[in-house]
Amino acid sequence: MQQQPNAATRGNEAVAALREALGADIVSLPAEFGGRQFADWSGTPSADPIALIRPRTTEEVATALRICHQFRQPVVTQGGMTGHAGGACVLGGEVALSVERMSGVIDIDPVSATLTVFAGTPLQVVQEAADHAGFMFALDLGARGSCTIGGNIATNAGGNRVIRYGMMRDQVLDVEAVLADGSVIGGERKMIKNNTGYDLRNLLTGSEGTLGVITRAVLRLRAKPRAISTAWCGMPDYAAVTTLLGRAQERLPAGVSAFEVMWPSYCDFVRERLPELRVPLGSDHAYYVLLETCGADPERQSAAFEDFLADMLDDGVIADAAIAQSDADAAAFWAIRDAPAEYPRLIPGRISFDISFAVAQAGDAAQRCDERLRARWPQATILVYGHLGDGNLHVVAQEPGWTDADIDDVKRVVYELTGEMGGSVSAEHGIGEEKLGVLGLSRSPAELAAMKAIKLALDPHNILNPGKVIAM
Amino acid sequence: MQQQPNAATRGNEAVAALREALGADIVSLPAEFGGRQFADWSGTPSADPIALIRPRTTEEVATALRICHQFRQPVVTQGGMTGHAGGACVLGGEVALSVERMSGVIDIDPVSATLTVFAGTPLQVVQEAADHAGFMFALDLGARGSCTIGGNIATNAGGNRVIRYGMMRDQVLDVEAVLADGSVIGGERKMIKNNTGYDLRNLLTGSEGTLGVITRAVLRLRAKPRAISTAWCGMPDYAAVTTLLGRAQERLPAGVSAFEVMWPSYCDFVRERLPELRVPLGSDHAYYVLLETCGADPERQSAAFEDFLADMLDDGVIADAAIAQSDADAAAFWAIRDAPAEYPRLIPGRISFDISFAVAQAGDAAQRCDERLRARWPQATILVYGHLGDGNLHVVAQEPGWTDADIDDVKRVVYELTGEMGGSVSAEHGIGEEKLGVLGLSRSPAELAAMKAIKLALDPHNILNPGKVIAM
Structure with a gap:
């Protein structure tokens, strides 16, 4: 029986091989990247990696993973480091692979309504490129300036517009990823319908770096909304909240693009701690709903929105409502819902x-x-x-x-x-390292076993982000 | 080394064990099911199975698969047998597992807008139950009366409304399935957002019976459209077709619910062979588009639709158009698009x-x-x-x-x-047996290898629908 080298020796050998294959510019050592932060927004403590790989191309990622696979060397992939579950933190002994140099929009196809992008591109860059081309990229979340498309896919990010446009997986037509053994799958398909075998795209989406390193994606663009209608509603009880949701989905011509509910304790907190934000209506409602619809026809939409709210007031579904009369009003409503950005301070x-x-x-x-x-x-x-x-x-x-x-x-x-x-x-935040211990509360033993079997099938040496998502 | 029994002996032993465990009512033999058809709509020739299993419960499916797993006995799952790729045909030597007795709507939750259903329920029954509850079930296709929800999920069915509501995978919140070893995953979750590990639901969806037997599902219901606007458009060239698509998505308040394009040869064929269907407009256009939008506000939608088409005519995007003035008009337009139902005769x-x-x-x-x-x-x-x-x-x-x-x-x-x-x-039709040989034209060797690895991880003895989807 062959003697296994210990992890530190193996790690040194792996780093030496990586450095030899990819060069010192791509593979840097702790003495060279000193001071760099490897923690994410979750507050999970992070160690330093034993090396930092910053590839420029998919081929370099493939080379790196082939070597890590060979040396059984754990790898943690890092994007914008804005995760909330510690999924990109370094637990100890890993090499970190940052996609920061694989950034940029590759192609916008306005006829097919697609945008092809490298994984390290910040979400906001994609949003702006889509906007510039006359479209909307539907995913939006607070970390837009820092988070990357690769991370958005790896965590299946959510956000405020899921009710209308779905999660990140609904924005992705194809994913290019490097698997643990260095093989490369996917990446250029723009088809909406594609029933050719197992859905590798959805399997990679939300796998948090444990099944592959996402290097590129074809994203779906949406028609840019030409009109946004927003209201702040005071609700008498929870039944009224769900009734409003159902009626709005049934009756608003462009559907519901946001339905954010705040409990009174939340609004009281905002009133008290963020008095510069003026919360509309009185403080005597059981729930508050921020309702938004966005569509194509400013005048007709506005009239339909007002008719709808008037009917809901008449029916007693809504106790009181304020309709945004301007973009500034709508922004003021959203500022209340966005108060969590002030939590770190408050x-x-x-x-x-x-x-x-x-x-x-x-x-x-x-x-x-x-x-x-x-x-x-x-x-x-x-x-x-x-x-x-x-x-x-x-x-x-x-x-x-x-x-x-x-x-x-x-x-x-x-x-x-x-x-x-x-x-x-x-x-929507994923499991990462933080929720590894509670995954079993939402997934059965048979499901965990199936996930482990898939993980081992695609990453037999468990090199990709070990200690995250699922305990092996 | 242990001697492997040959397939026939093994099959006899498996059938005997199945019959003993589940009884003759559940497990019938060729002499008992004589005359039953095992072919689907694809025309792929089908053998008879060595036994037919018709379980009533998920537990009985689990028992059946545990025994088949133990005896390495291949299993083909059958629903409504309306597939177009031979995915449910019997190649020879399999037992067939029909979900026909696992039929019926289990629960409709109007607040969560979900419908829980057994896999053997015909699509049309689900559509009608949703309609009765004031909702729409969004998947629709010609085989609605015969095809089952389990088959719709197993093949990730498409149809006419994909542009607005997505494929079958977009209608499914959770899937209960029995895996090859008899373990049971999923089945009762009504959450729209659920980032807890790998996406087993999407992996099973579209796997055509090769990864598990689908027994139950939680489906997503949609608001029932209150207004449908339909037009038949004659188009000058292909650029105009894609321009119309983009503009319609941008400007129609309720978006686009159907965008069906017919080439002139198609319309000429309909004119000649189905003269009872009156094709609107002249026959001198380069393409024909059936455009539909469905939304919530009949009057405003109708006005917006007419405005939009008038603008497209003014801009020269559309050469000529007929707007449906009644449900009968709309049905007449759709009858032209539905002419393929007459293909078997024509x-x-x-x-x-x-x-x-x-x-x-x-x-x-x-x-x-x-x-x-x-x-x-x-x-x-x-x-x-x-x-x-x-x-x-x-x-x-x-x-x-x-x-x-x-x-x-x-x-x-x-x-x-x-x-x-x-x-x-x-x-949208899947791979089944028919396209096994051409899958490699749309999938790379690395993707096929990843699919095989997943298949073997979840079904190590390759008992689930062998010879379909992917060559092992």
Whole structure:
């Protein structure tokens, strides 16, 4: 039986081979990249990698992975480092592969409504290129300036427009990726319909760097909205919230492009801590809904939107509503929903949850979650809000002085409730390293076994982002 | 080394074990199911299975697969048998597993807009249940009365509304399936957002019975359209066709729900062979487009639709147009597009293709395909039409007296062209047994290797629908 070299020796050999094959410009050593940050936005601690690979081409990525495969050398792929689950952090012993040099729009095809792009391109660059070509790229999220398309695909990013346009996987027509053994799949297909065997594109999307390194993608462009109508609604109860959602989907000509629900504690927090944001309506409603529709026909849409809201007021579905009369009004409504950008300053040390339920259960889930947390930590700040049209709740909890054990307890309360109610422990942020331990609350042993079998089939030496997504 | 029993002996043992575990009502033998048809709509010849399993529950499916796994006994799953690629045909030596007894709607959740259903339920039953609950189930295709939801998922069915609502995979929130070893995954989740590990749902969707037996699904319901506007447009050239598509997506308030393009040969064929269908406009246009939008606001939509078409006429994008003034008009337009239902009578022995390209290339692809076929078979009937909004072309070719060798040649011409132009050899019908040999024209060796690895990981003895989708 052959003796296995230990990990450190193996790592040194792998780095030497990488450096020899790709050169010092592509493969740098700790002494050369000193000071660089390898942590993401989740707050998960990150080690330094044993080397940093910054390839310029898919071929260089393939060379790097072939060598890592050969030496059983773990690799963590890094994009914009804006993840919320520690999926791109270095656990120790990995080489980091950054796609930062593989950046740029390759092709815009206005007839096919597609945009082909390198994985390291920031989301905002894609949005701007699409806009310039007369289209919209539908994915949008707060980290747009820093996050990369590769990371958006690897995590199946969500955001505010999912209710209308879907998740990142719905924006992707093809993905080019380098698999663990250095083989390259996909990358240039612009077809919307393509039933040729297993759906590798969707398998890679959301796999968080554990099945392949995404190097390129063909993205789907959408017609640019010519009219946006926005309202802030005060709701009498949760039944009214879901009724409004259903009626809006049925009656608004362009459908619903955002349906953001805020619980009163959230609005009270904004009123108190961010007084510069003027929250419309009184503070006596049971829920607040930010409703948006975006379509093609400014005049007719505006009239239809006003008719709809008037009917909902008449029917008692909405208790009170403010319609944005200008872009500035709409921006002011959105500023309230975007208050979480101020959390790092206002609620340091908070614990954030990104969970989802059937829409019919989300109200009950939020209430139970709030009750269980308050029963145990009556002084805590607890905020609930979310993309309710998708059943996606964000829950934030914080109390100054919480110990690590308290934090674990808070997580246990929320995730166990999520599991009990058949919800998802990760709606849009992914599993990464942070939620590895709770994946089993949303996935059965048979599902975990199937995922492990797929992982081992495509990455038999478990070199791609080990310790993330699924415990092997 | 242990001696392997031969396939026939093994098959007898497997059937005996199945019959003992599940009983003669569930597992019937050839003498008992004599006369039953096992072929699908593709015309692929089908053998008889060595036994027919008709389970009533997921647990019975699991028992059956556990036994087949143990005995290395191949299994072909059968639904409504309406497939176009031979994916559900019996090649010889398999047991057939029919989901016909696992039929019915389990739950409609109007708040979450979901419908939970057993796999053997016909599509039309789901459509009617959704309609009765005030919703629409978005998938629609000609075989609706016979095809099953399980088959729709297993083949990732397409149809006429893909441009607006997506393929079957976009209608599915969760899939319950029994894997080769009898383990059961998924089946009850109603969440739209669920980023918990690998996307098993999308992997099963479109896997044509080779990765698991689908037993149940949670489907997504859509708001029922309250207004449908339809026009028949004569187009001057292909650039005008793609311009109309882009403008319609940009300017129609409810978007585009159908964009069906017919080449002149198609319309001439309909005029000549189906004179009872009155084709609107003259016969002097380069292309014909059936354009439909469906939305929420009858009056405003109708006005917007007329404004839009008037502008397109003014701009010269459309040469001439007829707007449906009634449901009967719209039905008459659709009857022209639905003429393929008459093919079995009118064009016996035809070869049908279901290929796709980038929208920008579909016109060129159709022209080259037509030219290459006509150059070689000048007398052949060649019809081209398709869901152009999705880049999906249907090509039909026939000449009385074609031999099997001619048919192989025709297929070679079309599929090689498809491969050359980076298209897909199967847009919506799947690979099945029929296109196994041409999958490599649309998928690279690395992709085929990845698919094989996944297949072996989930079905190590290759018992699930062997000889379909991918050559092992």
